[in-house]
Amino acid sequence: MRIFIGMDDTDGAGWATSTARLAREFGDTLADEARFIGSVGHMLFSGVAATTNNKASCLVVETERADALDALLQRAAAYVEAHAAPSSAPGVVVAGEEAERLVDFGREASRREIRGEEIEGALAGLRMAGFGARRGLVGAAAAVGLTARGWSGRWLEFGGLRGFERAVQVRALEAQGLFLVSLETDAEAPAPEDWVDTHGWLRPQLAAGRAVLPLRRIGDGMWTTATVEAVKKFR
Template identity: 30%
Template structure:
């Protein structure tokens, strides 16, 4: 089964940001997940990561200032222009009227340390479109409407995903349709690792069971989807439910 490899340089990252307005039915995360429906043959969506950026009055955002980044496996890097066009059309069609959508596309190997640093900076200070344009030079970075402000977060989402140590998966394609009770070996075959939260817990064995509390929401650690688990009983590991976000 195909899955995400740690910092695989041939993966394509597609950052999307600022596609909705208050009350919109489709937020940025859903629009990014739906990219899988428009990818050409030879391009396979393997995951979508949500990032959380700085929330201050100086930054316009709808609710959470959270861009998304699709991770796509390509059979041929020559597909990039077709995927870029499909992404433009898709985001333009689904973005809310009055939003300021932006997209960024790059292979992992083309993401510079400066772009990664831009992603980290999106979490701690106010940045401008001029910053994004300067730092993202050479990548596909485009505003698709409004004031084009989404390019800042789209570039940041690509940078943080390539960085590999920040973000929460809102989709891992290899986990679709799987039950919430799996063996460690079954999850490993899907490319999902475990991180044990107890100090003195033993290492999980292949035959151990892993029970997910509500839904699969691994975090991005070391370029891979990782489930944070605790030992519920010998041979049994559990995740804790994600806390509800305050409106």
Template identity: 40%
Template sequence: MTKIYLGFDDTDVVGAKIGTGRLVRMFERKLPDGARLWGALRHQLLIDPRIPFTSHNSPACAVVEVADEALVPELVARAVAHIAELASDGSDPGLCVARETDDLSEIVEFGLSCTYEIETQERARAVAARAGVRLLGLGGTNDGIIGALAAVGLTAYGWSGRFLEYGRLRRLADPISVAALAEAGIESVAIDREACALAPDALVSTGGWLSPRLWNGRAVAPVERVNGRLVAIGKRPRDAEVAD
């Protein structure tokens, strides 16, 4: 199986019911036979008043596994149609599509730069062209190509972002054992002062909202001990952010 990265950005406007993160999650339903969603990730870019963004400047990336790379043109066509169907009027959507086997080193650098610098469409197009990846502006000012390329770069980097979708993520029990999380493909890592190894039968409270991070290319749940309980960080109400 080969991983294909599809970066989406700027598909919504203020007050939209479907934010970019949710739009990316919904793309799973549009995947062709022979493709499966490995995960969907939200990334955080620079917040700066000089940057036009809807609410949080947070692009998203769908990581899709394909048995045959001949499916990539179909994935691109379906992603373009998905954006055309669900992006908000007045948005400036962008799409980036890359294979994990591409040389993504400059795209990774671009993605990291977007977390602390203001980047431009011109540089995004130049970086994508040198890497030989698809970068499509799909409406409005096309500013979404910047975040779409950054989302691919940060996902390929492997140490950025949090999962919006990952297997049974949204159907996991609360609390849930460390062993059960591992069976779901999610590693539990203690981040408190002691940073102890966690026993397989230890229970982790998620508050109904588990937010694994992408660490070393894997889904990891950071856990801390609070009043004697193991608590996964990142609890938020499910409707707290339209992008999710």
């Protein structure tokens, strides 16, 4: 069973741990309970006041446990409460198949500010936990919906991508489950023995529900990631 765990508004001014980092670190604690596939960062409506930018995170995990949804909500809520900034207002949303209910909500949250009366209806019946003013519930739910949709956001962790060196062979990236796509006019397929200059920033796009890494050719058997500058905000 695939499960989505959305988190938002866990940081604060001067706080060292961003929501993206907190989500990744929480994922690393789940080895005894679920398989941590990765975490996805989503940029939401920029008109909402935020510590740095309006970005929410969603973990993707898989497990066969029948009670996993309730257990993961309890565990995620406890972790966020223990590690979030004192000034934050975190939200956590955990969903399985019902994540599809939040797709339209997530798309709206990426375009405009969500009104208070919209939140209750969208989250009715879902597994969630909020702290303080619970502002983070909007972002957490939106991140779940957008990740379930599978066509936006960037993977901030996926198959240990942060452990790769700057130069990586195509075969090594594909072995981790990344789907490499050429953006060149002829869209040729990178060969397994070709090399990719990642610039130290491997942040695949979430596309078609997969981790997709767009590439540009820079020489014979040499490629570079096509979104280096754009991904630097997704630490």
